[in-house]
Amino acid sequence: MKGKLYGLGIGPGDPELLTLKAYRLLRLVAVVCVPKSKQENASVALDIVRPHLLEGQKVIEVVMPMHRDRQLLQDHWQQAARQVLVHLHQGQDVAFLTLGDPLFFSTYAYLLRAVVELDPGVQAETVPGITSVNAAAARLNLPLAEGTEGLAVLPHLEDMAELDTVLKTFPNVVLMKAARYSEEIVKYLEDHGLAECATLVSRCGQKGEQVVRDVRILKDTPVDYFSLMLIRQGGKS
Ligand SMILES: C[S@@+](CC[C@H](N)C(=O)[O-])C[C@H]1O[C@@H](n2cnc3c(N)ncnc32)[C@H](O)[C@@H]1O
Incomplete structure (x- = not known):
């Protein structure tokens, strides 16, 4: 019999944000598979x-x-x-680890697709994890959205015109991968009187966690890859 593939969300860093279900399945499988990129998130996931x-x-x-x-x-x-x-065909269950949630901007979605394409008979189960967005909002005691408010989550910005459009539509915006264009974002926010509404959280729940409440300092500071910016136009409370 073939093994089963588990996509395990293990939370964004705080070891206590591992769910009981992920913990149970982690200890059930024969093989633990860790994605590795040059950002070295493999070791972060493994450390958790x-x-x-x-x-x-x-x-x-x-x-x-x-x-x-x-x-x-x-x-x-x-x-x-x-x-x-190789392992699934040997009858071994495999847990693929994902920081945060496996189906939220994660390589697991690509892997799952590729596995099923190569062998449509494979059984897979995805276990949700606490996303970095939820953990960062909790760290700040800041609502992501309330009542009828919308929330936009962007993994990429083509340019600041795109941010402009999104901020005109959504009162709450999360910018993932904020390290890529932090300088331009801060300049945009300053120019539009929104710097006060933004907070950057880096390595939330991980070693070296940082919260930047005055994002203006980011113009001269390198930003860690594991960073996101929360913009709440209604204010930081
Ligand atoms: C490829 S996405 C992974 C998202 C992940 N699957 C999740 O559910 O949070 C990587 C981006 O997530 C954000 N991120 C992941 N972990 C983080 C953390 N501990 N603190 C702050 N941001 C984090 C950063 O914006 C980073 O560039």
């Missing part, structure tokens, strides 16, 4: 679960780089899927 691993469990790393070249990415996803399938 390491104390719970059992003797004899195999840990494998698969390379899932962040790249714009679609063909190169697909090659890596296929390669990772083949690595996972």
